[in-house]
Amino acid sequence: MTTFTRDTEVFRDEDLLREDYQPDSITAREEELETYKTALQPIVNGAQPRNVFLYGKTGVGKTLVSQYLLDRLERDTAAYDDVDLSVVWLNCTNLASSYQVAVSLVNTFREPAAHISTTGYPQQRVFDLLYEELEAIGGTVLLVLDEIDHIGTDDEILYELPRARANGYLEETKPGVIGISNDFGFRDELSPKVKDTLCEEEIHFPPYEAPELEAILDRRVDDAFYDDAVGDGVIALCAAIAAQDTGSARQALTLLYKAGELVRTGDATTVTEEHVHEAFTVIERDQIEHGMRELTRHGHLALVAALGLALQDETPVRIREIYPLYRTIASESKTDPLVRRRFHDHLADLAMLGILDRRTRNEGRAGGQYYEYEFNVDLGTVRDVVADLEGITVPRNVARQL
Ligand SMILES: Nc1ncnc2c1ncn2[C@@H]1O[C@H](COP(=O)(O)OP(=O)(O)OP(=O)(O)O)[C@@H](O)[C@H]1O
Ligand SMILES: [Mg+2]
Incomplete structure (x- = not known):
């Protein structure tokens, strides 16, 4: 007897409901996209990039919108011979200081054999190594520091990097910093000199409202589920629950995904509102368990x-x-x-x-x-x-x- 058989009733392609799925268009963020685009325009013109700071609660599209727009920026600037753009992403989740961020950046530019260790250098030395790497690249280098709040109040690098050219550390390279954070306290506690430089352009991503979440889910549901696998009112309910709770698209997607999984493991063939409520309870319980372990x-x-x-x-x-x-x-x-x-x-x-x-x-x-x-x-x-x-x-x- 076979142990595994392929799903034919619920998910057509569940990858669409996963965190790392990249939709090819963005729903419900027109205004933010427009502001973001304007902030990046100097790069297209061959001018020095502006520094951008993105903030908003978790799951509101900060990372997604950045990936989407920077992909297009790279693609579209390729048409201009006098624009030489490099985009470097760094997720700062496990980096607790400016020093560690600088080390990680140096290492993203280097072959593994030439990596430097996270201890043992004076901070200024690491910054110098970073400038050497940046200078060697030339052109415009955009450094995207996602989850930057993990560096806490040790925010020196956010002052140093954007000013590296003004301070004479870089000649060939025009650096720009995009900082992303879901911690409002971090933004408020940035030292004043960092605020002035990094937050040249600030873009706030507000929580999504129910109709926006519904639109986001609607876009994916047809390809993610088989026809008729999602019952009436299910999408609206996922959107309503997530809008009332967090305003997070991640939460809305997770609810729908979990509700689908409950159907897959049970006897039903259609996701109903009941499944959504049950999914909400299961997810909450899992989160509490995770909280206990931590x-x-x-x-x-x-x-x-x-x-x-x-x-x-x-x-x-x-x-x-x-x-x-x-x-x-x-x-x-x-x-x-x-x-x-x-x-x-x-x-x-x-x-x-x-x-x-x-x-x-x-x-x-x-x-x-x-x-x-x-x-x-x-x-x-x-x-x-x-x-x-x-x-x-x-x-x-x-x-x-x-
Ligand atoms: N406007 C949108 N259109 C389509 N999908 C979206 C939209 N906004 C968010 N999503 C989806 O929701 C999930 C969370 O979005 P994202 O990772 O961008 O959130 P975030 O603001 O970076 O959150 P965090 O602060 O937790 O990193 C992703 O799977 C993303 O694809
Ligand atoms: Mg993110």
């Missing part, structure tokens, strides 16, 4: 303590009940316990992440108030996460149930 050590210790009490049916609990257990688990796990107030911050975090539910209670006639906590997620999921934790000595009653 907690800090004290967050994990708090989680284990709460699980210990929940398995004894003692939840909802107050901090004075959970704190002693946390202290014991911490000590047995060779970690210095936090003082109660700091521990409380971790409980509050668990509540904020949707792992615990926190309720305010009144202390009867005495008039004081206190919080009560209990799990907001299925204990099985918590157990799975706790079972994978390393270096934490869990209480016996918990260990027995893992």
Whole structure:
């Protein structure tokens, strides 16, 4: 008997619903495209590029629109002999400083054998190496720094690069920087001199509204799904849910994809509104589980303590009940316990992440108030996460149930 057979009922081409799929046209971003295009126009004219800063929440098309427009810019400037454009992309997700960004840039220009290491050079030396590489390329070099907020307040490079020519470091090369960020705090905290240079052109990508998300999904649905595989109202519902929650096209696409997957694994052949609601729940649960895994050590210790009490049916609990257990688990796990107030911050975090539910209670006639906590997620999921934790000595009653 065959184990795998090809889908013939739901997805015609599910790749269209994936994060990395590049649609060949952009829906619902006319204004931003127009502003962006104007900001890039000097390059086409052979002039010095302007620096551009793109910001907006996650999933609103910043990366997609940049890729789309810069591809076209490269294609269309190829027609002009006096424009020699190179576009360099760098995703800064794992780069925590200007220094690390500079090292990564140097390495993108070099053969692997000539890569420099991420430690050991003075910062100015790395900048000099970067200027050497840039100068060797010549023409216009656009440096696209996506997720640039990961460098935090160490933003020197965002000042240095755009000014490299003015400061005499570059002659042959005209550098331009495009910074992209979904962290509004980062933009506000840029040092004033960086703001002046980098944010020459600022383009804000607002969250999508429901009709825009619907248009984005509509474009893909016919090729992604077989005819009649998507029921009435499904696209509108995905769009409405995502618009109300985040305004993210990524969320809308993920919902539709997940709803399709639920159909594929179940008995139905058509995606219905029910599937969309179910998909929403599944995705949320997965995110909470991911959040649990990513907690800090004290967050994990708090989680284990709460699980210990929940398995004894003692939840909802107050901090004075959970704190002693946390202290014991911490000590047995060779970690210095936090003082109660700091521990409380971790409980509050668990509540904020949707792992615990926190309720305010009144202390009867005495008039004081206190919080009560209990799990907001299925204990099985918590157990799975706790079972994978390393270096934490869990209480016996918990260990027995893992
Ligand atoms: N206007 C649009 N038309 C078609 N697809 C879109 C549009 N905007 C976003 N998408 C799709 O939504 C997903 C998220 O978009 P993108 O990666 O550009 O978001 P982003 O703003 O860069 O988010 P982040 O800040 O998380 O990096 C991608 O799969 C992209 O193809
Ligand atoms: Mg992006």
